[in-house]
Amino acid sequence: MSGILIVAEHRSGALRPVSLELVGAAQSVRRAGERVILALIGEDPAALVSAASVAGVDEIVTVRLPVRGYEPELIEAAVRSLIDARQPELVLLPHSVDAFGYAAALAAQGEYGLATDVFRIERADAGVVATRGGYGQKVNVEVDFPGKQVIVLALRAGVFKAPDAPASPQLSELPAPARRPRVASLGYLEVSSADDVDMAGVPFILSVGRGVGEAANVERFRKLAEKLGATLGCSRPIADAGWLPKSRQIGQSGKTASACKLYLAMGVSGAIQHLAGMKHVSTIVAVNSDANASIFSVARYGIVGDMFELADALERHFS
Numbered sequence: 001m002s003g004i005l006i007v008a009e010h011r012s013g014a015l016r017p018v019s020l021e022l023v024g025a026a027q028s029v030r031r032a033g034e035r036v037i038l039a040l041i042g043e044d045p046a047a048l049v050s051a052a053s054v055a056g057v058d059e060i061v062t063v064r065l066p067v068r069g070y071e072p073e074l075i076e077a078a079v080r081s082l083i084d085a086r087q088p089e090l091v092l093l094p095h096s097v098d099a100f101g102y103a104a105a106l107a108a109q110g111e112y113g114l115a116t117d118v119f120r121i122e123r124a125d126a127g128v129v130a131t132r133g134g135y136g137q138k139v140n141v142e143v144d145f146p147g148k149q150v151i152v153l154a155l156r157a158g159v160f161k162a163p164d165a166p167a168s169p170q171l172s173e174l175p176a177p178a179r180r181p182r183v184a185s186l187g188y189l190e191v192s193s194a195d196d197v198d199m200a201g202v203p204f205i206l207s208v209g210r211g212v213g214e215a216a217n218v219e220r221f222r223k224l225a226e227k228l229g230a231t232l233g234c235s236r237p238i239a240d241a242g243w244l245p246k247s248r249q250i251g252q253s254g255k256t257a258s259a260c261k262l263y264l265a266m267g268v269s270g271a272i273q274h275l276a277g278m279k280h281v282s283t284i285v286a287v288n289s290d291a292n293a294s295i296f297s298v299a300r301y302g303i304v305g306d307m308f309e310l311a312d313a314l315e316r317h318f319s
Helices: 017-029 045-052 072-086 103-110 215-228 236-240 272-278 307-318
Strands: 004-007 036-042 059-064 090-094 113-124 127-134 139-144 151-155 170-173 204-208 231-234 262-266 283-288 301-304
Touching: 004 017, 004 072, 017 036, 017 090, 017 113, 017 151, 036 045, 036 072, 045 059, 059 072, 072 103, 103 113, 103 151, 127 151, 204 215, 215 231, 215 307, 231 236, 262 307, 283 307
Parallel strands: 004 036, 004 090, 036 059, 059 170, 090 151, 113 151, 204 231, 204 262, 262 283, 283 301
Antiparallel strands: 113 127, 127 139
């Protein structure tokens, strides 16, 4: 067994960004001479080939399914056929609601190793080690797979950097599995709220933590973020309290600020789970009254002081 198989994900005729992040993850652990194969599975996979043709992909395999929309049983059977045909050691999937429908069945049927919500992969002499969160993201858990020739990993979105250079990988096609679907997809209803935002795609984030004190103060920092041209984010305690929606949480159990260039952290202590969501940020400015706060260990600029006093000064300056 050798090589890496990536199972791309798409929705409404478009490749989802996490699919290319899986390519970045594969590059971080691929060995010399090892092939990276990306699988496009669906009703019209050929339409996605151009978007999937990026640096780091050696081969794109299309599997055309005789159904419209998402059908997990057929996808699971198609991926097993690909594993049998290409014999990869690693199979990378998104940690997503779609993959939840077939990842466990895939691993059980093939007797493969499986880990979900993975945010770090390492290859050592003893084999593959995957790191995921545990106990409500309070600890990191390292998982290994003794005796498993094929390992299936569902990777957390927004953690690995997607390649952006185009490429011309080899193209091939695999027949659809001979299985009759038992269900039919009628379509998707996207659930959203007026306050939903894609934190992974914004360039400037003003994030508040426990230092904000109480729910009534959050609106003040929302207005300040608007004045600064930033998007308001938060640490987990703020989202858990319901003061801001989960879509605005930065961290291991929230979003990764993968496109952010400037991160202004106000009243954020810098717990390890939060810092995991800021790993791609080039400039972090931290404001905290505690000089020993962990956030200062990753900040380029630090201000030991009251976040409300600084908010006053910024409001006056930008009014």
